Amino acid sequence: MLCTGVGGLLAWAWTSTSADSTVGEVAFERRLPVPPLAPSTVDGDGRRVFDLRASKGRHDFGGQTAETLGWNGDYLGPTLRATRGERVVVNVHNGLDEVTSAHWHGMHLPPTMDGGPHQPVEPGATWSPTWTVDQPAATLWYHPHPHGETADHVYRGLAGMFIVDDPGTDVAALPHEYGVDDVPVIVQDKAFDDGKLGSDTGMFGSGGVLGDKVVVNGALGPYLDVTTERVRLRLLNASNVRPYRFGFSDGRTFALVGTDGGLLDAPYETTGVTMVGGERAEIVVTMRPGERVVLRSTPASLDLDWFHKRISGANDSFDIMELRAAASLRPSPAVPTRLVDTPRLDPAQAKHTREWSFSGTSINGKKMDGSRVDAAVTKDSVEVWKLTARDGELHSFHVHDVQFQVLTVDGKAPPPHLRGWKDTVFLAQNKQVVIIARFADHADPTTPYMFHCHVLRHEDQGMMGQFVVIEPGQVPKLAPEHADHD
Ligand code: C2O
Ligand code: CU
Known part of the structure; x- marks a missing residue:
């Protein structure tokens, strides 16, 4: 395994558990576990109610067992699923002996429901955020966000998917039978260390943990039985720091149909998609009867000195999951040429x-301060944010509450995989990424939303800022308790 040193120094060290590559060494001996769809009830007010309980567990990853955390189980959590227009409630119970939280990554919702560092859930307590789902169909996710402990809680297993459906989208156009031809693929790297996940072995230096094994939905070397001509994989990079470039062992093309915040206007045929921590990609893969093909990650071309020198090359390939097609496959609809029509935000309106x-671990030279407002955004206004990583370390940008559009990367039009709705984006060194977003509704001058690097250890160490959404003329005034959770 690899660790970064403390204090931002790149003091890398290999330990005895390091492996050059897992390509070709993976047996694919266990069926891919699919996180169950979370059961829900509808309460007297017509709200869809979910229950999540964080607790400690022990999880068998397949030949490796470790102490873990999970929602409603030993590791990861059920898939929450709701439809645009629905009002939801999630009862989040903290069964741990430490403070945690539940953040709805990618969700447009009021800041008091966001589950960031300002909504801690004390041990034994239950927090019940409620909001109306109001955004296009997308693959979102949830994970803890307690300040300083996010990397640790996510790494030990607290993460899950949140699928948003939209009645305005043609469901039948894409594979959509959950767990059959529409499958969550939650990818995380792990460093197994004697029944532990390495979280308390000094692995959370400035860059955080990089494991030498990759698990999908909590399983090492899984296979997926494919019974249909096409299968849709909802890829989520839920790793703390590791980027992946996903493709297939035979170099086949697949259709990228969705990114963080929704479907692309048109599918993009490609042989690889690069994803940093926090990003999602929905892909549709076409299979021939009886064949087997491996979902593989090859070194991501991130144009990033430290990454290539320290991690990439032969040391960064992983065989992740095998797709096994049945001898005869049920027909699937052809991938449509148009999926949705996304209005483009106009920088002239900013x-x-x-x-x-x-x-380092700062934004504009500042560390996260829970009592400081870094930006006050007027409700319903459009803003342009220019993002630049300066130091050659791996950084990304994630903002709460909104989905944004990428206007330019290094002065040029964004590549196809950055043309849809996004909430997380990789920042290459000195190549400015310009984004645009509309901060619709949810004005609240007292409760901030976060924006941060999604390298979770960077976030924990202060690479995070706060913004409030206010009515015109309002003045931000943080509620006093916020200063306590900086
Ligand atoms: Cu996925 Cu502020 O986080
Ligand atoms: Cu960073």
Whole structure:
């Protein structure tokens, strides 16, 4: 395994558990576990109610067992699923002996329901956020966000998927039978260390943990039995720091149909998709009867010195999961040429332009301060944010509450995989990424939303800022308790 040193120094060290590559060494001996769909009830007010309980567990990853955390189980959590327009309630019970939280990554919702560092859930307590789902069909996810402990809680297993359906989208156009031809693929790297996940073995230096094994939905070397001509994989990089470039062992093309916040206007045929921590991609893969093909990650071309020198090359390939097609496959609809029609946000309408510079574990030279507001955004206004990583370390940008559009990357039009709705984006060194977003509704001058690097250890160490959404003329005034959770 690899660790970064403390204090931002790149003091890398190999330990005895390091492996050059798992390509070709994976037996694919266990069926891919699919997180169950979370049961829900509808309460007297017509709200869809879910229950999540965080607790400790022991999880068998397949030949490796370790102490873990999970929602409603030993590791990861059930898939929450709701439809645009529905009002939801999630009863989040903390069965741990430490403070945690539940953040709805990618969800547009009021700041008091967001589950960030300002909504801690004390041990034994239950927090019940409620909101109306109001965004396009998308693959979102949830994970804890307690300040300083996010990397640890996610790494030990607290994460799950949240699928949003939209009655305005043609469901039948894409494979959509959950667990059959529409399958969550939650990818995480792990460093197994004597029945532990390495979380308390000094692995959370400035960059965080990089494991030498990759698990999918909590399983090492899984296979997926495919029974249909096409299968849709909802890829989620829920790793703390590791980026992946997903493709297939035979180099086949697949259709990228969705990114973080929804479907692309048109599918993009490609042989690989690069994803940093927190990003999602929905892909549709076409299979021939009886064949087997491996979902593989090859070194991501991230144009990033430290990553290539330290991790990439031969040391960064992983065989992740095998797809096994049945001898005869049920027909699937052809992938449509158009999926949705996304209105483009117009930079001419931007009310504000802000610049955020990422270096070390600071943004614009500042560490996260729970009592400081870094930006006050007027409700329903459009803003342009210019994002630049300066120091050659791996950084990304994630913002709560909104989905954004990428206007340019290094002055050029974004590549196809960055043309849809996004909430997380990789920042290559000194290549400015310009984004645009509309901060619709949910004005609240007292409760901030977060924006941060999604390298979770960077976030924990302070690479995070706060913004509030206010009515015109309002003045931000953080509620006093917020200063306690910085
Ligand atoms: Cu996925 Cu602020 O996080
Ligand atoms: Cu970072």
